[in-house]
Amino acid sequence: MRFHWSLSSVGDPMRRANAAATTSGLPDLSAHKEFACRAEECGIESLLVAFGFSRPDPITWAAALGAVTSTVKFLVAVRSGIMSPTYFVQQVNTLSALTDGRVCVNAVAGRAPEEQRFYGDHLPHDQRYERTDEFWTICHALWRDDGPVTFTGRYYQVEDALLRTPFVSRDRPEIYLGGSSDQAVALAVKHADCMFTLPDTPSRLASRIQPLLAGGTEVGLLVSLICRPTHDEAVAAAYRLIHVAGESATAVHESARRRTDSVGFGGMYDAAIRESHWPTPYLWTGAVPYLGAPSIALVGSPEEIVAALAQYAAIGVTQVLFMGYPDLEQMTFFGAEILPRVRLGVS
Template structure:
């Protein structure tokens, strides 16, 4: 397998890769019920002005990134969680024009967006944002969605092979000044060309959710930031080391993030009871089953694994559980940083109440402990 083109050091001039400690991202605000597949009455609903307000709040607080989901239909059931969503490219472009510092990611299923279109759209958003866009690449799953696009259904490993070819093309469109041809197993391009090039050099940061060994391989070759899925601190440190070692084998470095779901209350016991309510009393059972089977291979899991994941999906959408009082959550984030995690993409059941509390109570504790350090003036405006 050839090395990925343009595997050169990333642009470290902005806040996303600055030496300021644990990075924070606002995750999934563009879809309903992003924090969990539950019928909890206070679950997240979306609106454009609300999304803009939340992103600006996160930006003012020093968050480094905002990252959308890419969803085209929901998980049905009683409440159809994730059933209403903002399309991530146009969403990112609009946010780019209304913010000044935060990195605005878009999320792209490779099977649903042609690489020529993706390269041009990202370069355009990079111009709008003056060099603040990032691309979260998803190898694609959820067959019911893919059928809407009339694209071929590929098995797990084939999707990653397709995505590698997709990324090869996008990176060459961003980096090569002349026309080029590309002939892969899945993708063919004749006379490929795109201008203008992105503002960021060598290219906008690439993010990938590396949730499987095959996903780890793609992230190690291409990504600047890799998500890993974990709910256990010991396993987290092991996964971070594994994927960084894979990247080093390709002569590359990458940041490793986890997704984290915040359930905060005045006491640890109250927070645990709230998470338990999400997972039991208010769980949308049909939607949880669909989420497991359609996107996580739930039908192939052992019964005990399925039961554990079912509770996690309902309460925290499978993210690392940050459950407790503000001080407990700050300590949990400090533990993740000590395990080698570079950043956490955060969800809440209700962002409009959860994010302000996090900013007011958890962020100061992280800064006091040295887990996060304030940006200097030059980095804040880079």
């Protein structure tokens, strides 16, 4: 398995308990630099730099973190409709030159129509995926560098496009796509190397990811980690998390649920409200009403987390994008207590 970590709440573990409109779009840069350097020590392959109105520009932020690191990659998020595909490829290729190729891309279609309109994007869910298909068709053509690129679509028109800024270290960056809808699956099979999806029980997830595996696309989990030396300590930490978030956080995410058109995020929130908070002995949805869909968590001791990862590996999951509570401590614990066991194949 390959392991990644999200920067989304680094330095501010209760960020998701608050409305995005009230949070700062400039995280603590020193905390992020420290985290990026520690990630290299912990064996983390890449760090997700998310996109949104309450966050810094991911490419610029990744460039700053790339200057103080040497091996970790940066998984920069992009939404189609925000910029031209030609300009985006030029940006990513430039970032690859600054970081010696340590760049991969997280393609997202957007999950909040209200926020999309901040950027002048008024398309509904399905049309955003249609546009994203056109976006990545042009990007891949530019990375292939097999001559001037001309494309005439519904959303993009490019004529004889050329770029003389190459991607450093390989032909193109690895492409990750996040989503759960049928449109996301089809798009991932066509354009992505790996699709990140929210976890479910291994038996239910196995059938859901089969079309991806059959199409030659890897599958990764987007999941939080709450791991402590013992099972009881981990469970106690999980319930302490929602106590700290407080009941006011549920109003934040009830409002967010009403505004999202994301199949995965909306479905996860609904399931967390309606079903058992423990779909399996190690998978916990109890924080979702307080901290949102990405807070679905693997909870347990190192041995239990290794066993859980093995069950997902058995159905074809090959990558994991973690968040942690708190991030720095959990990533450090992961690197010391979980990753060595995973590499040795022992629990």
